[in-house]
Amino acid sequence: MTSDSSGGKKVPVKEITPEEWEKVDQIIAAHKDKSGSLIPVLQQVQEVCGFLPEEVQLRVAEGLNMHPSHVFGVTTFYSFFTLVPRGRNIVRLCMGTACYVQGNNKMLGKLKQKMGIDVDETSDDLRYSLETVRCLGACGLAPVMVINQDTHGLLEIDKAMEVIGEYE
Numbered sequence: 001m002t003s004d005s006s007g008g009k010k011v012p013v014k015e016i017t018p019e020e021w022e023k024v025d026q027i028i029a030a031h032k033d034k035s036g037s038l039i040p041v042l043q044q045v046q047e048v049c050g051f052l053p054e055e056v057q058l059r060v061a062e063g064l065n066m067h068p069s070h071v072f073g074v075t076t077f078y079s080f081f082t083l084v085p086r087g088r089n090i091v092r093l094c095m096g097t098a099c100y101v102q103g104n105n106k107m108l109g110k111l112k113q114k115m116g117i118d119v120d121e122t123s124d125d126l127r128y129s130l131e132t133v134r135c136l137g138a139c140g141l142a143p144v145m146v147i148n149q150d151t152h153g154l155l156e157i158d159k160a161m162e163v164i165g166e167y168e
């Protein structure tokens with residue numbers, strides 16, 4: 001199922017499981033009376049849930065005895081927090097000049113087609129999120145694509161499609 005509530009972007013629906021709620025509560029309890037604990041709590045909670053939906057932020061606010069607007073302010077300020085579900089595999093395609101002219105302009109279209117999503121979207125099965133970046137500092141390997149922590153350079157389209165398929 002897909003909702004369309006993030007600025008027109010395709011956003012998959014992911015419910016927080018009872019096990020995840022239990023872990024969220026444990027994280028909150030472990031930091032309850034410590035000052036400066038909001039960011040570490042949010043980081044750990046995001047690791048558990050994969051993202052920080054509104055109901056989770058409200059639980060954190062209540063648990064740490066903070067106003068929800070304070071929590072929302074932090075989660076929207078820092079780019080390492082995500083408020084929508086992201087894929088198990090984050091695919092970043094370099095669109096810097098070297099990579100663009102070496103084929104990543106065409107590669108982007110192929111990737112969108114294969115994953116069935118646009119840039120900054122996540123597939124319904126949460127397998128992939130697709131992003132573009134400006135120069136990864138590896139221009140000698142252009143065209144470059146990074147999947148999670150792995151850099152794949154000198155890619156041709158067929159090889160790239162094969163590589164993508166290796167990430168479950």
Ligand code: FES
Nearest residue numbers: 094096099136138
């Ligand atoms: S332009 Fe792609 S790594 Fe520099």
